[in-house]
Amino acid sequence: MGSLTLDTMSEIFSGIKGVDYADLYMQSGVSHSIMYEDGRMDTLSSSVSDGLGVRIVRGDNTVYAHTMGTDASSIRMAIGEAQDMSGADISSPGDECESPFVPVMSLPSLDTGFFHDLDTSLRGECKYLRQVTFRYRTSRKSLLIVRGDGSIARDERAYTTFAASVVLERDGELETGYEARSFGRTSDDFWSVCGADGLLTAESIARRALSRGLLMLDAIPCPAGAMMVLMDGTAGGTMIHEACGHGLEADIVRKDFSTYRDMTGKTVAAPIVTIVDDATLPDMYGSYRCDDEGTPAGRTVLVENGVLRRYMTDISSANLGGLPRTGNGRRESYQHIPLPRMSNTFITPGESERGEMLEMMKDGIIVKKMGGGEVNPTSGDFVFHVSEGYLVKDGKIGSPVKGATLTGNGPKALWNIIAVGRELILDPGVCGKSGQGVPVTDGQPTLLIKNLTVGGSDAGNVS
Numbered sequence: 001m002g003s004l005t006l007d008t009m010s011e012i013f014s015g016i017k018g019v020d021y022a023d024l025y026m027q028s029g030v031s032h033s034i035m036y037e038d039g040r041m042d043t044l045s046s047s048v049s050d051g052l053g054v055r056i057v058r059g060d061n062t063v064y065a066h067t068m069g070t071d072a073s074s075i076r077m078a079i080g081e082a083q084d085m086s087g088a089d090i091s092s093p094g095d096e097c098e099s100p101f102v103p104v105m106s107l108p109s110l111d112t113g114f115f116h117d118l119d120t121s122l123r124g125e126c127k128y129l130r131q132v133t134f135r136y137r138t139s140r141k142s143l144l145i146v147r148g149d150g151s152i153a154r155d156e157r158a159y160t161t162f163a164a165s166v167v168l169e170r171d172g173e174l175e176t177g178y179e180a181r182s183f184g185r186t187s188d189d190f191w192s193v194c195g196a197d198g199l200l201t202a203e204s205i206a207r208r209a210l211s212r213g214l215l216m217l218d219a220i221p222c223p224a225g226a227m228m229v230l231m232d233g234t235a236g237g238t239m240i241h242e243a244c245g246h247g248l249e250a251d252i253v254r255k256d257f258s259t260y261r262d263m264t265g266k267t268v269a270a271p272i273v274t275i276v277d278d279a280t281l282p283d284m285y286g287s288y289r290c291d292d293e294g295t296p297a298g299r300t301v302l303v304e305n306g307v308l309r310r311y312m313t314d315i316s317s318a319n320l321g322g323l324p325r326t327g328n329g330r331r332e333s334y335q336h337i338p339l340p341r342m343s344n345t346f347i348t349p350g351e352s353e354r355g356e357m358l359e360m361m362k363d364g365i366i367v368k369k370m371g372g373g374e375v376n377p378t379s380g381d382f383v384f385h386v387s388e389g390y391l392v393k394d395g396k397i398g399s400p401v402k403g404a405t406l407t408g409n410g411p412k413a414l415w416n417i418i419a420v421g422r423e424l425i426l427d428p429g430v431c432g433k434s435g436q437g438v439p440v441t442d443g444q445p446t447l448l449i450k451n452l453t454v455g456g457s458d459a460g461n462v463s
Contacts, residue, residue: 006100006152012079012091014150019088021057021315022148023293024078026070027334028103031139032187036115038131049141050103051334054082054090057316064337070101104142108188112136114202121203122166122210128217130174131167134206138187145294153294159183159285159439160190161428164206168213175402177213178387179205182285182428182439193283212369212388215400222389222401222456228364229406229452230357230392233425235367237346237442240275241431242375243382243410245442248275248302249328249340249433250317257378259411260308268308269414272350275303277312279327279343285428286343286440293329293338300326302345303414314340332436339434346443350420357419357448358395365404365454366390366397373405380410383455405455413449421446 009024016022028050035043052074053066065081067074076092083090119132138160145153163180181200183193193200231239247258260268269275279297281287288297293315301309313321314329317340330341358366366389373384386404390397426443 006146008093009100009146010150010152012093013146013148016056016088016090016148019056019058019086019148020319021055022088022090023055024052024075024146025055025292025331025334026052026101026144027141028070028101029139029141030104030107031137032107032110033137034110034112034135036112036119036134036136039116039119041112041115049333052078053334053337054078055337056082056086056088058086060320062316062337066335070099070103072099075099101144102142104140107138107140108186110136110138110187118202118206122206126168126210126214128168128170128214129166129210130169132206133165134202135161135163137161138190140186143292145290145292147294151294153290155289157184157288158186160185160187162190162202162205164202164209166209166213168217170217173217175213175216177209177211177216179209179212180428181205184283184285184287215388216402219400219402220391222365222386222404222454223391224454224456226451226453228361228392229449229454230361230364230366231444231447231449232366232368233421233423233444233446235370235444236427236429237444238370238373238384239382239406239410239413240347240444241342241345241429241440241442242373243380243408244275244414245277245342245345246375246377246433247380247410248311249342250311250313250321250323251340252377253311254317254321259378259380260311263308264310266308267306268411269303269306270417271306272420273303273306273414273417274301274348275345276301276348277326277328277342277345281344281441284344284426284441286345286438288343291327291329291338292331295325295327295329297343298327300328312340312342314338330438332438336436339436341433341438342431342440342442344426344441344443346424346426346441347420347445347447349422349424349445352419352421352446352448354421354446357421357446358392358397360419361392361448362395364392365401366392367406375410380412381408382410383407401456403456407453407455413452416450416452417447418450419448
């Protein structure tokens with residue numbers, strides 16, 4: 001039986017006539033996932049995701065055919081379907097050929113021996129605990145992209161996440177606490193990562209979740225009104241990602257859904273604000289060597305000293321808009337077409353000390369951790385929940401508050417940043433767009449923002 005070489009595949013896709021772009025995307029992945037709840041293993045699952053897709057692009061029109069499997073017959077099937085849908089003349093590998101792609105066959109198993117002891121330890125220390133949940137997931141993925149320009153790209157990616165959540169009850173009042181860590185590593189070396197708070201351990205993650213829940217039991221209702229907000233670096237980059245980042249993705253810009261359309265070279269934020277998307281950071285959840293179109297990963301300065309410099313692009317949006325390719329073409333799996341997506345997106349560190357910012361704000365709230373929320377991606381208007389926050393009075397941090405929300409507009413908030421701290425903290429997550437989810441990391445230093453509307457359960461004000 002003959003071998004279907006990568007050179008042969010490159011010749012097939014570079015030889016397609018009458019199209020603007022064509023590629024073959026092949027993926028093989030395996031994952032393990034465990035949920036521990038109520039003192040026992042609740043869910044254990046493993047999955048394999050092997051498949052491929054063939055894409056044909058003419059102008060604004062994209063044809064995409066995908067199928068399970070990565071063998072030669074699967075390649076022939078996807079090529080045939082793409083040819084039927086697009087009308088393009090695509091050569092097909094012969095029946096005697098073998099695929100050049102080697103699927104991922106194994107992944108280290110998850111060590112869960114610590115679950116029971118950690119659960120018992122937490123419950124022994126806190127009489128208010130009613131529920132403890134641990135979620136632990138690891139995955140590994142191998143990619144091969146053959147592009148119509150003749151180039152070939154490969155990447156290997158690994159992801160592991162450990163999350164702890166607790167439910168506490170005191171005098172009929174329920175509160176929750178949550179903490180998670182995710183890195184671009186498999187489970188066998190996940191616990192060797194040193195984060196901003198030291199060596200990563202399951203115990204430190206679980207105890208932070210418990211501490212957050214206990215704080216909320218003692219929290220007072222949050223006052224409401226327009227006020228200064230000190231967004232601690234630990235709050236995560238939710239605002240930057242949701243309220244600003246999506247508006248800098250080139251497909252959103254091209255569809256005229258973004259307030260940043262036709263704004264390159266113009267000032268869009270305070271001069272102390274620089275925003276970067278960087279897929280090359282080691283071990284981060286949103287990192288990769290090449291994107292899902294084979295474009296090398298890079299560092300893209302989106303906003304520099306308040307001036308908009310560049311949008312994030314995939315191949316299609318770059319070609320249609322005459323823009324540079326930034327390596328942000330990402331997809332959830334072989335079943336999806338790539339889209340311009342963020343990777344690791346953050347505001348770069350500034351020069352202000354935290355103490356200085358507290359003195360500058362005098363009164364307001366400090367946000368230590370953000371929760372969920374809602375964003376209008378067209379306007380950048382947002383409402384975010386605060387899962388850990390504190391009152392600030394006369395520059396001093398006071399009582400924890402509950403029921404707090406932040407309401408505002410992302411582009412306006414960038415103008416209202418009046419101080420940027422020195423230490424960058426990155427926070428992982430999964431970004432959803434057009435029905436696809438991809439791993440990302442968002443981050444920021446501590447930020448002092450004026451004129452944010454704080455909603456709360458107390459109708460009074462901060463004074």
